């Protein structure tokens with residue numbers, strides 16, 4: 166059976182003398198691992214289009230035990246994300262989140278577009294990596310079915326307040342009157358709450374169309390990371406690496 170789809174190559178591993186095994190986030194079939202025959206060879210027609218961070222049109226053949234990518238055509242390469250260590254580390258973390266959370270054979274068009282949008286911003290604009298990470302984490306949670314419950318205080322229904330608190334493990338927002346000392350929360354300024362709501366609800370193409378002060382961005386970044394980590398039960402090796410790099414920059 167042969168499938169034609171678009172996909173973003175996330176990782177690759179050499180196999181044997183000349184083949185490679187790649188992990189792809191496809192538009193129509195979720196995450197797929199497939200062999201690319203002869204693609205270790207620079208002259209191979211599939212070489213550029215099956216490198217990590219290549220977005221390509223793929224022809225995927227399903228054999229008895231594995232997938233084989235037998236034809237591919239490059240649509241856009243984000244290879245230049247590798248020229249900046251911090252941006253590369255972030256892109257690898259985005260890939261790990263996708264690989265761990267998206268199964269095979271599910272329609273993944275919206276998450277693929279989110280990855281492409283974030284890679285575009287990382288490689289073609291000077292928006293800080295930390296901001297891209299925060300937007301990615303919030304939208305990834307939304308698209309994975311875990312919309313943050315951040316419209317009103319879950320205690321009294323208050324919408325607007327100088328400071329609010331997000332109890333990330335329970336996915337609820339609290340105002341300063343309703344928050345209790347024993348709750349594990351992230352503090353959010355009014356600006357951070359507004360941006361949180363905006364990112365979660367904006368149209369896909371407008372997710373980066375907001376401004377935020379450095380202090381509020383720090384609060385929201387901390388909150389988004391804790392929320393995404395609370396949704397999975399494992400550590401992310403790539404996130405640890407991203408943080409090591411960030412500590413040196």
Ligand SMILES: [Zn+2]
Nearest residue numbers: 318321340343
């Ligand atoms: Zn309240």
